[in-house]
Amino acid sequence: MTQTILAIDIGGTKLAAGMVTSDGALGEHRREPTPAGSDPEALFAALVAVVDELPGHDAIAIGVGCGGPMTGGGTAVSPLNIPAWRGFPLRDRLAEQFGLPVFVDNDAKALALGEGWQGAARGCANYIGMVVSTGIGGGIVLDGRLLDGADGNAGHIGHVIVEPRGHPCACGSRGCLEAEASGTAIARITGGDPRAATPDVVAHAGTLVGRAVASVANLLDLQLAVVSGSVALGFGEPFFAAAQAEIDARACLDFARGTKIVPGALGADGPLIGAARVALVKLAA
Numbered sequence: 387m388t389q390t391i392l393a394i395d396i397g398g399t400k401l402a403a404g405m406v407t408s409d410g411a412l413g414e415h416r417r418e419p420t421p422a423g424s425d426p427e428a429l430f431a432a433l434v435a436v437v438d439e440l441p442g443h444d445a446i447a448i449g450v451g452c453g454g455p456m457t458g459g460g461t462a463v464s465p466l467n468i469p470a471w472r473g474f475p476l477r478d479r480l481a482e483q484f485g486l487p488v489f490v491d492n493d494a495k496a497l498a499l500g501e502g503w504q505g506a507a508r509g510c511a512n513y514i515g516m517v518v519s520t521g522i523g524g525g526i527v528l529d530g531r532l533l534d535g536a537d538g539n540a541g542h543i544g545h546v547i548v549e550p551r552g553h554p555c556a557c558g559s560r561g562c563l564e565a566e567a568s569g570t571a572i573a574r575i576t577g578g579d580p581r582a583a584t585p586d587v588v589a590h591a592g593t594l595v596g597r598a599v600a601s602v603a604n605l606l607d608l609q610l611a612v613v614s615g616s617v618a619l620g621f622g623e624p625f626f627a628a629a630q631a632e633i634d635a636r637a638c639l640d641f642a643r644g645t646k647i648v649p650g651a652l653g654a655d656g657p658l659i660g661a662a663r664v665a666l667v668k669l670a671a
Contacts, residue, residue: 391665392445392486395657396420396433396452396476397493398467398520398570399616403437405445406662410504412655414440420468429470434483447487448480449665451496451657453521458537460490466556467521467570489668493657494523495532495541497650499667500660501612502527505651512608515650516543518595519615522564528606532667544568546598563598567591569617580617585624591617592625596632596647603633603642614650 388407395402397420404415416439421432453465460477481488491499498515501507507515511530517523522544526533533540544564545557552561553571565571567590572580576587583591595618599611611633618625629647637645650656 390443390445391662392437392440392443392448392484393658393661393665394433394437394448394450394452394480395493395496395661396450396465396468397657398453398465401433401436402658403433403440404658405440405443406449406659408666410659410662412658414443415655415658416440424470426470426472426474429468430474430479437484445486447489447665447669448484449496449661449663449668450476450480450488450490451493451661451664452476452490454492454523454542455539456490456492456537460488460538463490466564487665487669489665491538491664492523492525492541493517493660495525495538496660496664497614497652497656498525498527498541498612498660499532499663500652500656501614501650503663504659505656506612506648507610510610512606513610513612514541514543514599514602514606514608516595516599516611516613516618517615518567518569518591518613518618520569522568522595522615524602526602526606526608528608543598543602546601548594548597563594567594567617572617581620583621588621588624589628591621592628593632595625596629597636599629599645599647600633600636600642603637603645604639607641609642609645611645611647612650613647614652614656619649619653
């Protein structure tokens with residue numbers, strides 16, 4: 387029997403909501419820019435408005451992908467690229483608003499689940515899914531299971547150090563992948579729109595992503611990285627070629643040699659499909 391999940395994606399540049407069936411089909415959906423400002427209630431109201439634009443539905447649950455970090459299950463979210471929310475009780479507020487069970491996970495972890503379910507990692511038991519966009523995040527699947535960690539924040543590859551003397555990061559460290567290769571970082575470093583990045587900037591971002599992936603491959607014995615997000619997919623083949631060259635140069639252990647990096651297959655639909663998968667996995671547990 388096909389069931390429906392109300393899927394929500396919360397990011398630094400956009401809010402999205404849509405209806406996803408239990409066989410992975412995205413139906414009606416809406417996207418709006420994430421409002422600027424520091425008022426947490428204004429941001430939540432904007433999110434509710436996006437959901438309310440959807441036609442009537444018979445969803446059995448809500449699945450949410452949200453930027454992190456967060457405490458377990460999204461009981462409190464503090465996305466680094468959404469300053470309005472610090473310790474915001476997202477799960478309970480959504481449950482109260484819509485009267486449905488709510489399951490929240492990091493947006494990049496959700497996308498990793500989606501790519502393993504319907505995308506480029508389908509049939510693969512060991513891989514990392516990544517988002518290279520406004521920020522950089524990741525989700526790691528080992529032995530067919532998404533890793534959570536103590537509070538659900540496992541996979542934060544955006545905060546792997548790739549340039550020890552690099553730029554300050556919003557997390558408080560320096561030289562994190564997110565501080566060097568995200569859309570926000572590229573805009574800050576170059577003073578221009580990442581969409582107009584020069585070939586050198588594109589190649590450098592790809593190299594740093596490849597450096598981080600090689601470290602993960604060496605650490606965790608996996609051989610596939612699936613990368614989505616507006617920066618990675620917008621930069622396209624030159625970005626992925628630079629990343630692959632860096633992986634080939636640095637993933638040298640026998641089990642890590644041959645690690646591949648590929649574009650995500652779900653495109654703009656991936657975050658919502660992944661958010662739905664978060665709910666379906668939790669409901670089946």
